[in-house]
Amino acid sequence: MRIKDVLLAPGTGAFFYDDQAAIKAGAIQDGFIYAGEPLTPGFTSIRVAASSLSVGLVLTDDTVVWGDMMGVQYSGAGGRDPLFETAQIWDLTSRVVAPRLLDVDASRYLEACAHVFEPHEHKRLPLAVEYGVSQALLRAVADLHRKTMAEVICAEFDLPLPTRRVPIYCQSGDAREINVDKMILKAVDVLPHGLINSRQKFGVAGHTFMEFVKWVATRTREIGRPGYQPALHFDVYGWIGQEIGLEPSPIADFICNVADTVPDFTLNIECPADFGSTQAQIENYAKIVSILDSRGSSARIVVDERCNTLEEIRLFAEARAAHLIQIKTPDVGSLADTARAVLLCKENKVGAYVGGSCTETDLSAQASVHISVATQADMMLAKPGMGVDEAFSIVGNEQNRLLAMLNRRRAQTKMLDD
Known part of the structure; x- marks a missing residue:
């Protein structure tokens, strides 16, 4: 062609x-x-x-x-x-x-x-x-x-036709409280991001952030449907490291303390610290992951910064320098490399999160859904934008339409085989 x-x-x-x-x-x-x-x-x-x-x-x-x-x-x-x-x-x-x-x-x-x-x-x-x-x-x-x-x-990539729905993760932007309510009412799988990108939002010693985490958990119980139990995922943009220092042990202590305030939830902490280079990030994130695992904490470390390309994702996955790796699609480049990145994470028993950015478009978001479902990623970002409703609709509806088509394809194949 x-x-x-x-x-x-x-x-x-x-x-x-x-x-x-x-x-x-x-x-x-x-x-x-x-x-x-x-x-x-x-x-x-x-x-x-x-x-x-x-x-x-x-x-x-x-x-x-x-x-x-x-x-x-x-x-x-x-x-x-x-x-x-x-x-x-x-x-x-x-x-x-x-x-x-x-x-x-x-x-x-x-x-x-x-x-x-x-x-x-x-x-x-x-x-x-x-x-x-x-x-x-x-x-x-x-x-x-x-x-x-x-x-x-x-x-x-010689993969079987997928059957599993990929969990969807929404991000709130600065309209945190209103958008958290939207996410809970729509029973989003993973929420809320929180955009903890400044000292004001993180607070002295992280107190403002911890109060927000507890509020999200409480609000989920207050207005969520019975049995609704989302994973809680917060991007702190390196502020744990900036506020309490760049030693892995105190960072792990802080994350464990946060997890203890919401014991009924899985807690994802994205970008707890920025150690200044890819190699330093790998070494120190691996130490934080090891400490959390040794303590049996429910908290999971998510890497984003300094883990952009397929090669960097490979280094983090092989070093187990995260529980979950954000595969930030525009930063990875070719969608073929996004698919390779998910499969590489799976090979190394590290979670694969097909992410991206609020700056994307409806077309790029829909294409990302197909990669996520085909490779059976662990979760994918609702995108584009920061409004929740539009992004969740674009990604969620595309996934549901895709799964309906794949189910029909499977049924057709079964009839031919019979």
Whole structure:
């Protein structure tokens, strides 16, 4: 199957790009903006409206399949690619990527990705480009074979057709209390993220954070349906380390204390500390995980920062430097690598969380669902945006539609076998 033409269309992400360094340095919120000067290169203000770029592949029958390129909310932080610039990505895609796409056999997914994503000028293509183009290529192969994107992944990686629903995790943004209520009323599997990204939200010695954790657990019991028992997942953006120091033992002590305040719940703590480099992160997270496991704690460590690419995910998984690894899809790049990352986590008996960013789009979110279900990840992020309702609807409905189609496919196969 050949690609006849490549289309590009500017778009918007579902949230904003934020300068994490400036926020951590104490930038004050003024309404929806942050006051002060940006610190991360590329940012003209601390909060920038998220942009995206759609790439459309015109197939031989004139069908057009699309994928979306974008960055993540905290671009340029924790070893990530710099801020997404539409004009630069447009130029590179037009000059370098489009000719490769016109030259590729788009009927075989992994081979097509390998060809299109070869280095340019001895450097890897921007991960946003890999991400968007890999979505479009996956849809192209699915269209050719009249299959779902999940079935294409299963065929390429020799996986059985999945049967299990993947738990969905929602994030609250700054509207914490209102959005927690929404999540509980909709019986979300994992909640609430909490956006604990400043000293004000974490509090002296973490007291503000601990009170919020207890409030979420209490609120779940108050308004949740009988028997509802979500996992509680909080992203603290390194603030445990910033507030109480970068020694693994005191960090583990703090996390155990938090878990003890909500004994009936599984507690996920994402990014407890930032140790400054990937290697230091691996060594110290492994120590924290070991301490928690030795104490029989219900708390689980989730890694995000400094664990971006497939190779970094492999290092964390092999070192067991987390209980759960966020596979942040735009940071990983190609969706083929997201699939590989989930399977790599499973091989090393580490949890695989297919995440991403609030800055994504409906198309990228739907494609991520197919990867998550095909590889049977442990959980996946409701995205894009920070409003809960829209993201949970997009991801949840796509998963339910996909499982219905896969059930029909299984039934058809069984009839033929009989």
